[in-house]
Amino acid sequence: MTTPAAREPVSLAAKGIQLSFGKHQVLRGVDLDVPAGATAAVIGPSGSGKSTMLRTLNRLHEPDGGDVLLGGRSVLADDPDELRQRIGMVFQHFNLFPHRSVLDNITLAPRKLRAMSDDAARELALSLLDRVGLKNKASSRPSALSGGQQQRVAIARALAMQPQVMLFDEATSALDPELVKGILALIAELGADGMTMVVVTHEMGFARSASDTVVFMDRGKVVESGPPDQIFDNAETQRLQKFLSQVL
Amino acid sequence: MARSAIRFAAFIATCMIVGGLAAVPPAGAAPDLCTPPGEQAAVALPVKLANAKRPREDKYTTAGVEPLSSIDVTKLGLGTPGVLTVGTLTESPPTNCINARGRYSGFDNELLRAIAKKLGLRVHFVGTDFFGLLAQVESGRFDVGSASINATDERRRTVGFTNGYDFGYMALVVPAGSGITGFDAVAGGQRIAVVQGTVEDAYAVDALEVEPVRFPDSVTLYASLKSRQVDAWVAPSLTALNLLKPGDPAQIVGYTFSPAGFEAYAVAKKNQPLISALNSGLDAVIDDGTWPQLFTDWVPRPLPPDWQPGSKSAATPHLPDFAAIAARHHRPESEQYTPKSTLAQLRDSFFDWQLYRRALPDLLKTGLPNTLLLTVSGGAIGLVAGLGLAVAGLSRTRWLRWPARIYTDIFRGLPEVLIILLIGLAVGPLVGGLTHNNPYPLGIAALGLTAAAYIGEILRSGIQSVESGQLEASRALGFGYPAAMRLVVIPQGIRRVLPALVNQFIALLKASALLYFLGLVAGQRELFQVGRDFNAQTGSLSPLVAAGILYLALTIPLTHLVNVVDHRLRRGRPPDADDSIELSPAISSQEMT
Secondary structure, three states: OOOOOOOOOOOOOEEEEEEEEEHHHHHHHHEEEOOOOEEEEEEEEOOOOOOHHHHHOOOOOOOOEEEEEEEEEOOOOHHHHHHHHHHHOOOOOOOOOOOHHHHHHHHHHHHHHHHHHHHHHHHHHHHHHHHHOOHHHHHOHHHHHHHHHHHHHHHHHHHHHOOOOEEEEEEOOOOOOOHHHHHHHHHHHHHOOOEEEEOOOOOOHHHHOOOOEEEEOOOOOOEEEEHHHHHHHHOOOHHHHHHHHHOO | HHHHHHHHHHHOHHHHHHHHHHOOOOOOOOOOOOOOOOHHHOOOHHHHHHHHOOOOOOOOOOOOOHHHHHHOHHHOOOEOOEEEEEEEEEEEOOOEEEEEOOEEOOHHHHHHHHHHHHOOOEEEEOOOOOHHHHHHHHHOOOOEEEEEOOHHHHHHHOOEEEEOOOOOEEEEEEOOOOOOOOOOHHOOOOOOOEEOOOOOHHHHHHHOOOOOOEEEHHHHHHHHHHHHOOOEEEEHHHHHHOOOOOOOOOOEEEEEOOOOOEEEEEOOOHHHHHHHHHHHHHHHHHHOOOHHHHHHHHOOOOOOOOOOOOOOOOOOOOOOOOHHHHHHHHHHHHHOOOOOOOOHHHHHHHHHHHHHHHHHHHHHHHHHHHHHHHHHHHHHHHHHHHOOOOOOOOOHHHHHHHHHHHHHHHHHHHHHHHHHHHHHHHHHHHHHHHHOHHHHHHHHHHHHHHHHHHHHHHHHHHHHOHHHHHHHHHHHHOOOOOHHHHHHHHHHHHHHOOOHHEEEEEHHHHHHHHHHHHHOOHOOOHHHHHHHHHHHHOOHHHHHHHHHHHHHHHHHHHHHHHHHHHHHHHHOOOOHHHHHHHHHHHHHHHHHH
């Protein structure tokens, strides 16, 4: 066995997270509860704090108050670098490393952070590229790929660290419309395989069909959350109703 | 090892130029100003001297000297035991110069060699500029300064002197057809030129009461005079006689005594044993006939009345009757030479192919390898230190950011030549033990530290131009800040500023010419200094033009390399399709709000 065993998915929870940038309070007590293996879709208007909330889960932003629990245990006292190795993240603009090949993008972290041998890392990367449908692009530069292909590489890069949790930050917002579907299918497939995921998205179709829980955020708070049917068909609050009427 | 490798690479790189110039016909008898002219070149004591102010009472010349046998050469306080380290000038023939074979020569230096031989010492010459010479003697960088230095009262406050070995007088040189007919015609409003810090400089200020135009050396000054950028030159008469060639558009219109007195070797004031020893050696070479012989070979002209070299008890030297010899050889200039046309003058000054050919071997063997070595080592220091500055400048800790800022402000804000002088002359004595008083490593340090300030800013702007998403993505994978910077952000930042870095390298290459201010031994001279020494030897600017061609041979390919790199970086960027993708989220978020 040359690659480490995939980790067991764990539950992820946030309790009353608060965060301010200067005087501006961005998160005003956000609660989130994602059981092991479940997918939570986070929706809401721009500026509602969705992306910021996502970055407090892996502590790219340190929350001012509240707690983040992984498998029921608080992670705020852990080494943040080590914590992030257990949580994969995919960005709106892919953020691939343009000066390295597709293969190097994927193998960099396993080689440097897991001391994985070059051969083992290469084998792992090729199997991940196969999984995202890009096995023949291993030696390409990111700039030679389409947006959809770049995002697939970014997903493979995150998976290479064998994370327990995956975070998606508007992963399809920067894509041409015809490429969106393929990426969403790939994300849904990951969820179906049992990965614990938090997906910030503008794609209401995806939120309805591929998530276990939908979380509606507005002005730094979770306004409403529940199963997709309840959120989309029986919205309780006026704010959610108004939001849905604008985007659907 | 590395040095010889560089030399070899340099040699290969310039083969094409050699090939180009090799087609030129062989060199004829190009003038070498740094050879003894011999007694037939004798001049009479200028008539106008009769009216000049006589030297004042001599209160410094010693009555006698210690016998040579009583001198203990181990107690002379020499920087290197058994070796006399001498700071001298390379461009003041016939007294101080480098000859065609690369030997430090001229009357002063050959005489000093003879004196050292009497004392059983070896001599190690180092070329430098006059304005820093006395300070470097007093600070111990040099044991002796040899530069026809007038032992003036003012200079005696800084440094000590031996007994005199020559007695200088000054000449007034003017362009042909000038209205200035003598020292009494000098007036305010004229551009009277002198070499900075010389006794002529003081004379212009104190006796002539003009504010002179100051030049670093006489060769440059004379070139300016010939092109009429100055109205007159108060010159050491020997230097003037030596530089003025038949047909030059310049003439000497007057002579006067140097009021300061005799010329002597400078020695640190506290080193009285060395002064005594040199005085003994001087008397010895006067007594055994060496002094008269060298004097006749190099600087044949009568001594002023009532003065003789060495201590008061030295033998009176027997010299030929220079006035009579001069009278025999005298031919009015106007009969023998027709003035050269301006075009011929220009051609001889700038495009003398024979001189190109003569300068080329030294330029290639000595100048080019040194220039490359200085540039590459300075560049390496600059790159490493610059990267440190860039990272410190981007740090979130002010204790790293502020020192980096201050360093950059200082080193970018000072003229490069000032930094080189400060590090070479001020830091030099502090680390003398480490560098063995060799200014070469200090020069490299000065070049590197200056380059670091610029390179640091270039790298910082490059690193800052990398999108924040790159750092964020690296951190999200689990890399710490240092690893994320090292593996992801800095490599991208450096790529973006490669063209600017190459430009900086070109600037560094050119700045290496400034190292000549520090005084380099013959084997350390870079392109500019080699060209300059030939320029001083011959009085023609052609060797400098040849050096310039070599600089271009180095810099032009680099400039084009910049263009290629720049073009590749631009073309290598993602296709336009990506730009339109970048726009869409901004549009959609506007719609959402």
